[in-house]
Amino acid sequence: MPLRGDAFVLRTGDWVSFDDTDHQVVALSGTSVRLRSSDGSETVVLASYLMASPDFAVTGADPLPELEPSGLLSTVPASVLAAAQEWERHVVEVETGLPSDAAPGSTPRPEYEPATRSLAERDAAKAAELGVGIRTVQGRRYAYARQGLWGLVDQRTTRLANTTGRADARLVTVIEEAVAAETPASTGTRSRLIRRVIKQIEETHGPGVVPIPSRSTLYKLVDRLSTGRHTFGSAVTRRQTANRPQKPFTPTFAARPGEQVQIDSTPLDVMVVLDSGLTARADLTIAVDVATRTICAAVLRPVGTKAVDASLLLAKMLVPEPMRPGWAASLRMAASRMPHKRLLDVDARMQQAAAKPVIVPDTIVIDGGKVFLSDTFTRACNRLGISVQRARPRTPTDKAIVEATFSAINTLFCQHLAGYTGPNVSRRGERVEDQAAWTIPELQDLLDEWVLAGWQARPHDSLRDPYRPKKAISPNDEYASLVAACGYLPLVLRGEDYLELLPVSWRAINDYGIRIGYRTYDTPDLGPFRRQHSGHTTKRGLWEVHYDPYDLSQVFVRTPRGWVTVPWVHLPLVSARFADFTWQHARRLATETGLDNTNEAAVARVLDTLLPRAEHGPDTRTAKVAGRTRAGAASHRPPAPRAPEPAPSDRTTEPAEVIPFGVFDAHAEAERWL
The missing domain is CATH 3.30.420.10 (Ribonuclease H-like superfamily/Ribonuclease H)
Incomplete structure (x- = not known):
């Protein structure tokens, strides 16, 4: 229906509803509107803000028309849409005198001539022509004025389909619970779920109390209630879908390196x-x-x-x-x-x-x-x-x-x-x-x-x-x-900072050295600190010892003179570096052979034979431990810190470093040559 060009215009002098109060438009300047309330106060607001207000309306003016939902029109059956278009021809003829598809130069029929017939007379003529009541014609005109062609569509055909149909609400509830229970379970078939649903309904409400539809209807109902949940598809996809948050995803953003x-x-x-x-x-x-x-x-x-x-x-x-x-x-x-x-x-x-x-x-x-x-x-x-x-x-x-x-x-x-x-x-x-x-x-x-x-x-x-x-x-x-x-500029770490990132264990430095996990670590560099208080009263005078779980052949002690590298006293008995899980496995093997797993010398002998024996099997568990140990030891590590300067001494000649001989193992030597 054609509209007048000035039908929906805001003019000076119009009364509008805004901010729960009636205002009169007293001036328009660009995008600004000056309003005067009924009590005489004046306000200047932007036109966009005024018209976007939820309670904005022009007093006495017709409401703004709604645009036709073109997307919804495409969902209407063809016969229903054709009937609406036919009603559009009749409504336009009542309003203007000519149908919407009239050829140029056509003249209105006498009963629809706007110059000689009133709108009520035209409504009566159209009702007599179509064999309907006058109220029906007037209602179609009003609907067309508000919603266009969509107002003439039979709304009964546009109702959204009910996914559960006429199924009993108790049955629907049980099916939804069964579908939700399938999320952590292994993927099954629809027949298994239906069997569980029927069994649950009979246990809860009794046999025959809740009406059960036919098998095909049950299958359709299950499919509708499980849509988008991958209930009968991939178990991984089903769990991932269930873990997705309900709120919309927010992209992670960072403006500088290292921000996140x-x-x-x-x-x-x-x-x-x-x-x-x-x-x-x-x-x-x-x-x-x-x-x-x-x-x-x-x-x-x-x-x-x-x-x-x-x-x-x-x-x-x-x-x-x-x-x-x-x-x-x-x-x-x-x-x-x-x-x-x-x-x-x-x-x-x-x-x-x-x-x-x-x-x-x-x-x-x-x-x-x-x-x-x-x-x-x-x-x-x-x-x-x-x-x-x-x-x-x-x-x-x-x-x-x-x-x-x-x-x-x-x-x-x-x-x-x-x-x-x-x-x-x-x-x-x-x-x-x-x-x-x-x-x-x-x-x-x-x-x-x-x-x-x-x-x-x-x-x-x-x-x-x-x-x-x-x-x-x-x-x-x-x-x-x-x-x-x-302007980002990183400050990189020093090589010795590697030690700071290792786990810490607080230990005493005794005459025999340091004990950690039934292992003894000792070096002559610990001489000035034996039986001494570390100065950490909260740790009862114990010393800070850092260790690498992937290489227990040595530990690192923080002293007032710097870091001290302390080797394991039984290291010459072992042909390779060993990790914490290797040591624990060697202790288990010692226990299985009747040895004392608290005797580190005995465990060291078991540890020495662990890696060569793992090359031949068949102990799969031992072989895996050996492989993990060597892979961990081969990883990149920063260089070890330098030893602290020795304490002043009256001796003019420092004693030479004693390098202990390892115990000769013929099997290990043969493997090395091979």
């Missing part, structure tokens, strides 16, 4: 070869900077990630990545776009550093894993002034960027390696264990090189050039851009 770093661990989808010859998957722990998408550090560990690994991850993040033999010269920081000279002025180690930025995090987002909630990790973060933010339980969207990075590593790196297992069992090939070719140290070196060449220099879809938004840039380019914008 997300850390997480996951088993890598690659079979690796342990030194024992067995194959197993490795745990990958990574730290991803949100602002630049830089993989600040990536650490591989066999079987299970320990608490110390998260702390070592911090140490690896905060020191420059050194170039290694065999790496291309293009991977040097000097060959990249990063501010190499500026960083070189801060730390000389940048001269031989690889092209990966050193990022000091302000906030670290972690999950509820024990590796990150340990005292070792939180103590390291507190020392470095890093805020730790814990993600909500079973809410991976809180650290979605690191989760997406794991997926990218599998796609861009892991699937090209020998021994790739695929993301799940349904995508795993045949005899993948036989295809494994890389050890953990070798795979760690490959991963470090790929991070530099395949990730840091590769354009990332989430990183965009601000001047060319359609062009993706690499994490290194984004780092260089943000450094120039925010």
Whole structure:
């Protein structure tokens, strides 16, 4: 229906409802409106604010018409839409005298001539023509004036379908509970769920009390109530869907490097070869900077990630990545776009550093894993002034960027390696264990090189050039851009800071040395501190001892003169470094053979035979422990601190260092030559 051009215009002198009070428009100036209330006070408001007010209305004017919902019109059946369009012809003819499809130059029929017939007479003529009541014609005109063609559609055909139909409400409730119970369970069939539903209804309400529809109707009802929940599909997808938060996802944003770093661990989808010859998957722990998408550090560990690994991850993040033999010269920081000279002025180690930025995090987002909630990790973060933010339980969207990075590593790196297992069992090939070719140290070196060449220099879809938004840039380019914008300059750690990130145990220094876990550590450098008070009264005079769970062959003691490296007294009996889990396994073996597991000499002899015997089996558990030990010992560590200066002495000649001979083991020597 055509409208007058001035039908919905605000003019000076009109009365409007605004802010629960009647106002008169006294002046219009650009986009401002001056209003005078009934009590005489005047207010100037913006026209957009005035018209957006919920209670705004022009007094005495017709309400604004509603636009036709074109999307809903496409859902109406064709016969219903044709009937509405036919009514539109009749309504327009009553209003204007001519139907909507009249040809140019047509004249109105006498009974619909607006010049000679009133609107009431035209309504009566149309009612007589169509054989309906006058009220029906008037109601259609009013509906058309408010909603257009949508007002003429038979609304009975537009009602939303009831998903449960005529099913009993008690039956619907039980089905919904059964569908919800399928979330943590293994995937079953619809028939199993229906059987459980019928059984539950009969136990709750009694047999025959609740009407049960036919089998086909039950299947349709179950399908409608389980829509979008993957009840009968993938169990992983079903659990992931159930864990999604109800609120809309909020993208994580950071404006400078280190503003937020997300850390997480996951088993890598690659079979690796342990030194024992067995194959197993490795745990990958990574730290991803949100602002630049830089993989600040990536650490591989066999079987299970320990608490110390998260702390070592911090140490690896905060020191420059050194170039290694065999790496291309293009991977040097000097060959990249990063501010190499500026960083070189801060730390000389940048001269031989690889092209990966050193990022000091302000906030670290972690999950509820024990590796990150340990005292070792939180103590390291507190020392470095890093805020730790814990993600909500079973809410991976809180650290979605690191989760997406794991997926990218599998796609861009892991699937090209020998021994790739695929993301799940349904995508795993045949005899993948036989295809494994890389050890953990070798795979760690490959991963470090790929991070530099395949990730840091590769354009990332989430990183965009601000001047060319359609062009993706690499994490290194984004780092260089943000450094120039925010003036970020990292202060990297020293090599000795590695010791600060190790776990701490408070012990006394006795005549025989230090005892930790049925092991004795001693060195002549402890001489001035034996039977002495450390000065820490809250620790009852005990000394601060740091140890590496992956290398228990030595510990580190903080003294007033600096760090003292203290070796294990029975180290000559053992042919290799050993970890904490190796020592515990050796104690269990000693107990099984009837030895005293508190006698460290006896345990040391068991430990010495543990690694060579694991090469031949068949003790699979022992072989796995041996492989984990050697992989942990092969990992990169900063150089050990220098020993403290010796105390002044009256002797002119220092005694020579005594190097004890190890016990000769013919089997171990033969294995070494072979």
